[in-house]
Amino acid sequence: MQTQPLTIRMHDKDNVAIVANDGGLPAGTVLPNGLVLKDRVPQGHKVALVDLPRGQAVLRYGVPIGYALEDIASGSWVHERLLDMPAARGLEDLPISTEKAAPLPPLEGYTFEGYRNPDGSVGTRNILAITQTVQCVAGVTEFAVQRIKAELLPRYPNVDDVVALEHGYGCGVAIDVPDAIVPIRTLRNISLNPNFGGEVMMVSLGCEKLQPERLLPPGSLPVVGQRGGVQGDAKPSVVCLQDDSHTGFMSMVASIMRQAETHLERLNARRRETVPASELVVGVQCGGSDAFSGVTANPAVGFCTDLLVRAGASVMFSEVTEVRDGIAQLTARASTPEVAQGMIREMAWYDAYLKRGGADRSANTTPGNKKGGLSNIVEKAMGSIVKSGSAPISGVLSPGEKLKTKGLTYAATPASDFICGTLQLAAGMNLHVFTTGRGTPYGLAAVPVIKVATRSDLARRWHDLMDVNAGTIADGSASIEEVGWELFRFMLDVASGRKKTWAEQWKLHNALVLFNPAPVT
Amino acid sequence: MQTQPLTIRMHDKDNVAIVANDGGLPAGTVLPNGLVLKDRVPQGHKVALVDLPRGQAVLRYGVPIGYALEDIASGSWVHERLLDMPAARGLEDLPISTEKAAPLPPLEGYTFEGYRNPDGSVGTRNILAITQTVQCVAGVTEFAVQRIKAELLPRYPNVDDVVALEHGYGCGVAIDVPDAIVPIRTLRNISLNPNFGGEVMMVSLGCEKLQPERLLPPGSLPVVGQRGGVQGDAKPSVVCLQDDSHTGFMSMVASIMRQAETHLERLNARRRETVPASELVVGVQCGGSDAFSGVTANPAVGFCTDLLVRAGASVMFSEVTEVRDGIAQLTARASTPEVAQGMIREMAWYDAYLKRGGADRSANTTPGNKKGGLSNIVEKAMGSIVKSGSAPISGVLSPGEKLKTKGLTYAATPASDFICGTLQLAAGMNLHVFTTGRGTPYGLAAVPVIKVATRSDLARRWHDLMDVNAGTIADGSASIEEVGWELFRFMLDVASGRKKTWAEQWKLHNALVLFNPAPVT
């Protein structure tokens, strides 16, 4: 595509830039600034802009992503074997809420068509969810779901889908140790996702450790005034397979279908209404990252994050090991010292969790990251954090907790795409934005996943899997702001059901994968 | 059903017995030996046969399952709140291979109809497995599997099914810490399960941590002489979604379908042949246990385990936390000191794993266990171990390892039904036996699961989910030996494809749930 050599430098201080051209650039290429490449530099990989003597800090995003292990001449390919990774920033003496930027100007007048729920939240889809206490019941539930889809769903055209919330938890686990709260509240809060309209039903085995009242304690379902006139004590519908009333497999299936029909009727009566953009609860994430993630897609998402915050919406960014090296930026951006301390607490917890298992944050990076030009976790983190834009960070969530505030929140989760997505679902996300450089067909059954490609080449080849192309930023054919606005408008269309994501189109549904830091038994 | 009061005592030394009658027995009931019940005793629960002064050992299976916390009068209900649980037996000074019983007499002439594989193993089903390096590809693979089932499978009538080996591992994990070997070898060895005939194919994303050659290193697939005449370097067929050759979603689906067709053709050409019963590789497990598990179903399975060992077959029993309290019995039964040391090593590893997470073996028991009469993990363990019968223990496997020997093996796994089943699949099981008292509809896509009910009441109500009723042993209408033989014959029928299990009938497929003791990132 590009005939001119094209490199991207992120910060004035940077002494490296990345090569943007498809296929990289050969040795001998003369860059517009006169620099001659000494090596072939693959696309997304770094070139030294000046001589970097051994021990010199290699700067990207204005920060040291490593120290030269040998003398690196200007014009050389700076790959990961030439860099000594810095140690993780300690969690003491961090700048706390020091960044006092002027508040972002409000953005008004943007709306979408959503399903208003009894608890005030808003769904972007209208889905019957069947939550489960334990993996044991997954086979029976799946059998019932197939029949519900075939026999009942066609009669309830306003209901988008029936989704079984299958998972690998619920029994054979140490359920009384402190860390067990993480998977338990994750499952509970997923059941309360706004896209399920408070109409969740439950299938239980009977003898499992995660009993129905532990999964959804009385009072955890929102008040449903219409539900038989009862206010304040809405109880979930539970089908218990071991119940004495069940004789034979088909009686279990019939119980599930009967309960489903009640909920389908109520869900079917719901209609979309115009609501302000502030009702969006967006989880942003990256996966299959390359060096363009932090240059194109993540900055565009960051710009869009600012738009969402300005519109009064909720945005979560996550992935502990991918922000760990930027903790000083984050604590500085915290709106209050409590928020800063909350982020430090989450980082310290995760540091200890990894250490217990013999690992540290550097276990994050993948073969694909390195192939894509990301030398180490520091460089990856700097490119990951930009998804959070520039707004003050006004909230912190522990893994599996439910979001209760607007604005920009740091929702602590592992960086694992499917675990992060599962935890953001639990936090109450009604729209997911996912950037990818190497490419992933990731999707969720419960919430639309908008996928943003970091490179035009990926967007072209995966034309029916990528929803937005941020590669135009590297091509020079669009600005970060333009792609950010395109994404923002697409989000309102998807949230309204006017447009579907590609993952929805093909029904690509990844599994819920729980974060369980506690032992199994 | 029973009109006479019926109690079951397991060992001459026992000072408690359990009530067998449906619905339990009311206070005032006079037992055949003249003892009068002081309390109502629920079915499966214990009655004191003599006065048990405070501090007295309460004996079941001839061992102390606890110590009386207060004076318990003879005829009283001995429930879990009256028992102080003994500490776990230390792992020092255990009896090592001390039990020198006469070898069991060989059992000859039993056969089944199985699929002989290139590596010498035998399948009980003929299944196309699509293994996956990472959760990211699960949605695309599932889409392709639906199309393969609809469009290709009908043309290959000798192939039983197409199964996607979906899992939550592969990326976002600390893959280089020592404990990561457990999930990796589990996935590898599941791909090599005998029911897949060495024809496994693989879907990879491209940038994931678990690269195809790490999941299935060269040489891990069996030699396939027929496969293009190539001996010794059979490589798995890998579809890599990020491959440059893919343009658009449908090209990925087409790649998977094309690979599938090659394998379907070869699988379809296979025929069952008569093989000795020694080719069975049976995993035994219990789940949803009650006090009858250790009285009816597990002893019948234990008898059948002896039949299988006598026939030269392979049998695995598992569930670390459910045998931990019986470690002295197991080390005594070890055929060699190495096997005894292997079991001690597995127990020590699991003790440390649980301790690191703030738990111990007592975290195993469930609300259903206690409701069903099992006071604590010691009592549960004594009833669980009897599945292993009386043969010498001649092998030990660490979690996820592949079984290479005949006879009785202790395959160390968590007790979690789905995790244990997943690990026994990895060990190479071609038939699964699962006993249950409370009832579970558990099933697997890869291997038939025979479910054995501990009580006639459960077998009656779950008549189309339970394959064998061992409750007849408590009713007095069949002996342990009779049910053991019935199970053995049923196993040969199921292994031969002459009979289907109920879980197969309804296609009840639980998820693969990996044991990952390492951190996620």
Ligand SMILES: [Ca+2]
């Ligand atoms: Ca990421």
Ligand SMILES: [Ca+2]
């Ligand atoms: Ca991620």
Ligand SMILES: [Ca+2]
């Ligand atoms: Ca068990």
Ligand SMILES: [Ca+2]
């Ligand atoms: Ca079990």
Ligand SMILES: [Ca+2]
């Ligand atoms: Ca599934």
